[in-house]
Amino acid sequence: DAGVIQSPRHEVTEMGQEVTLRCKPISGHNSLFWYRQTMMRGLELLIYFNNNVPIDDSGMPEDRFSAKMPNASFSTLKIQPSEPRDSAVYFCASNQGAGNQPQHFGDGTRLSIL
Amino acid sequence: EDQVTQSPEALRLQEGESSSLNCSYTVSGLRGLFWYRQDPGKGPEFLFTLYSAGEEKEKERLKATLTKKESFLHITAPKPEDSATYLCAVQVDTGRRALTFGSGTRLQVQP
Numbered sequence: 136d137a138g139v140i141q142s143p144r145h146e147v148t149e150m151g152q153e154v155t156l157r158c159k160p161i162s163g164h165n166s167l168f169w170y171r172q173t174m175m176r177g178l179e180l181l182i183y184f185n186n187n188v189p190i191d192d193s194g195m196p197e198d199r200f201s202a203k204m205p206n207a208s209f210s211t212l213k214i215q216p217s218e219p220r221d222s223a224v225y226f227c228a229s230n231q232g233a234g235n236q237p238q239h240f241g242d243g244t245r246l247s248i249l
Numbered sequence: 250e251d252q253v254t255q256s257p258e259a260l261r262l263q264e265g266e267s268s269s270l271n272c273s274y275t276v277s278g279l280r281g282l283f284w285y286r287q288d289p290g291k292g293p294e295f296l297f298t299l300y301s302a303g304e305e306k307e308k309e310r311l312k313a314t315l316t317k318k319e320s321f322l323h324i325t326a327p328k329p330e331d332s333a334t335y336l337c338a339v340q341v342d343t344g345r346r347a348l349t350f351g352s353g354t355r356l357q358v359q360p
Contacts, residue, residue: 139292166346168346168347168348177350177351177352177353178293178336178338178348178350179350180347180348183346183347185346190346191345191346191347194347226292226293228292235280235281235298235300235340236298237283237295237298238283238295238348239295240285240292240293240294240295241292242290242291242292243291243292
């Protein structure tokens with residue numbers, strides 16, 4: 136079975152540019168999570184969706200960040216405008232059913248903002 | 250505030266030298282404790298879920314245990330391929346489905 140698929144794997148762009156990260160969850164999973172990993176703060180939740188509806192966006196750092204899930208098989212995380220402090224690895228994860236099922240992660244997008 | 254603390258930060262073992270990794274947690278109500286393995290350049294890979302104190306799970310050379318305050322990941326006779334960062338995460342019983350992660354233990358197993 137295909138796991139969580141993220142694209143691009145690497146993104147390097149200049150400050151001020153718009154960045155769009157993409158995620159395809161595991162088929163049949165009804166919850167999708169966006170996390171950010173940095174050396175200083177480790178893995179932190181940004182936002183999660185249940186049945187395509189945003190449930191908790193308390194981790195979204197500021198208005199420059201937005202996320203959408205137009206259907207059950209696709210989600211985007213957008214940063215506009217990007218800043219150097221946004222440089223991190225962004226992970227998408229998904230799970231199914233009851234809330235305490237394990238989340239399965241993609242291999243992430245390594246984002247560098249110059 | 251929910252807190253997860255992992256120790257040690259880094260651990261170097263010789264092949265075959267068994268050891269344990271610790272995950273201490275302070276949460277309002279534990280719904281589940283998760284162990285993940287992360288290799289460089291990869292996403293966390295799910296290993297175990299523990300739901301209640303006294304529970305144990307095993308997979309190959311790994312065994313996870315849970316008490317009311319901490320979890321241990323025991324590694325028996327490790328091999329170099331067990332080298333990775335091991336992450337512990339908790340989910341609390343508030344309806345919020347996010348995981349709170351510890352900072353991880355970087356394990357290196359030398360041949």
